[in-house]
Amino acid sequence: MGMTMTQKILAAHAGLDSVTAGQLIKAKLDMVLGNDITSPVAIKEFEKVGLDRVFDGNKIAIVPDHFTPNKDIKSAEQVKVCREFSKKMGIVNFFEVGQMGVEHALLPEKGLVVPGDVVIGADSHTCTYGALGAFSTGIGSTDMAAGMATGEAWFKVPEAIKFVLSGKPQKWVGGKDVILHIIGMIGVDGALYKSMEFTGDGVSALSMDDRFSMANMAIEAGGKNGIFEVDEKTVEYVREHSLRSYEVFKADEDAVYSEVYEIDLASIKPTVAFPHLPENARTIDNVGEVRIDQVVIGSCTNGRIEDMRAAAAVLKGRKVHEDVRCIIIPATQKIWKQAMNEGLFDIFIEAGAAVSTPTCGPCLGGHMGILAKGERAVATTNRNFVGRMGHPESEVYLAGPAIAAASAVAGKIAGPDEI
Amino acid sequence: MLRAVRRKWSEIMNAKGKVIKYGNNVDTDVIIPARYLNTTDPAELASHCMEDLDEKFTARVQKGDVMVAGKNFGCGSSREHAPIAIKASGISCVIAETFARIFYRNAINIGLPILECPEAAQDIKDGDEAEIDFDKGVIKNLTTGKTYQGQPFPEFMQELIAANGLVEYIKKSLAK
Secondary structure (H helix, E strand, C coil): CECCHHHHHHHHHHCCCCCCCCCEEEEECCEEEEECCCHHHHHHHHHHHCCCCCCCCCCEEEECCCCCCCCCHHHHHHHHHHHHHHHHHCCCEECCCCCCCCHHHHHHHCCCCCCCCEEEECCHHHHHHHHHCCEEEECCHHHHHHHHHHCEEEEECCCEEEEEEECCCCCCCCHHHHHHHHHHHHCCCCCCCCEEEEECHHHHHCCHHHHHHHHHHHHHHCCCEEEECCCHHHHHHHHHHCCCCCCCCCCCCCECCCEEEEEEHHHCCCEEECCCCCCCEEEHHHCCCCECCEEEECHHHHCCHHHHHHHHHHHCCCCCCCCCEEEECCCCHHHHHHHHHCCHHHHHHHHCCEECCCCCHHHHCCCCCCECCCCEEEECCCCCCCCCCECCCCEEEECCHHHHHHHHHHCECCCHHHC | CHHHHHHHHHHHCEEEEEEEECCCCCEHHHHCCHHHCCCCCHHHHHCCCCCCCCCCHHHHCCCCCEEEECCCECECCCCCHHHHHHHHCCCCEEEECCECHHHHHHHHHHCCCEEECHHHHHHCCCCCEEEEECCCCEEEECCCCCEEECCCCCHHHHHHHHCCCHHHHHHHHHHC
């Protein structure tokens, strides 16, 4: 029986010729990731194992990005635990403030993930690296501890849903709109325990940044991972960012899928997900009148250079509405510098937006833009659960950078063509 | 060998208590809001458990209580603080129609008993008394007398739990 892309990667890392959906396997890991929230718990568990070394100091990354720059004493203590552990264990890829970025934007940029890899991360959006044709999935802190100790993890081999993409997205439509459309279609548990495999001619019309946004939100459909077929754009990206050799896995012709969806990218309109689930997707022409208080442009979903450019294209020569705070957070230092050199910060600052150092900050209601009771935000982040960005009675509307920037100008949810 | 493991498993894994019930898509942000994630202390986490969804939970929960919920329980963030907070609040078992996969792994890894059983999750009401036999995957609603067959864990996961979680399991396998 044929295997999916994910199944082939897992089989190769388990030392097996083939695997089938439902099979429990142990796979070798190419990268184990944690952040400042999940790593301290993992380190505590790791210490219980009683080892004085990690399996490979080059294959672990610890990125303090959630509550950093440290927002309070407790957070500072957490990061200290991460820092001291990384030093003691010879973990090369510990990224201090100044080097640090939002983890899922940072790792591909640093060339730490390449096609065909198996990656686990104690952060649910670890599925982002599927954009590179890697198998990557979120796990918890105990799995991270076990991964650091043994270099292996157990997996139940997933079934897959195939998304056959065709056509080209319209102006102002990016990966975020496509993935919100898909989550709206299949629901927040539509891909529960499954892989989401993205394939078809339409993939070539999506930039790497579009693909990172889409793979990033596979988890919001319940997916175990989201994965794209490797093409010329992937190869070019990897060549630019990594010196590692890699292997490209393709799904077999006769691979079995639990469902197949055909999606014409040209038919997708700019999309917004209403509170309090990412599946509450509405196209921009169906949002009605929603006044807002804040806009956040950033995060592991949409804090990359193309997102900065899209926001700048909308904000150029315009002003942020007097009732709105607009916070823009380039996801890494490299993106920050690039945006600065391209003059995007001039546009943002002249428009009246604030530009922050890289952090996950407001996305999870940590710091750098928390909402008060009754406030509403349009955010390019990935979750709009109750209380996600602050007060339990605040609201988050998810969208791509073009809608977010246009909404900042309009003071209400709006598309770039409406301002 | 297997019998010995099984017996140990069933000793660890029996639950009986009053039901506290929630709906679909209970996410880890409401189980434990991120504003409390600057600590890893189970008792402190438990003191804020469920507060954005049900502010009465911490006052109401008794040791041994059973949490019952709908589809996709534990969706969202990978924070292990979520099952840790539930376990430390005294909940003996979570029954749901389905679990989000990271929560499912985390619960097993930290030794919070969970069971998937759509029928029981739909039927059982808030305030009912429930008893769970994990070895057989059987849930009994003591209030109505009705029993339900849930999905027992595969053997590998039973071994994980019998070993008292993943860390202990690994310790044993590294010692070999």
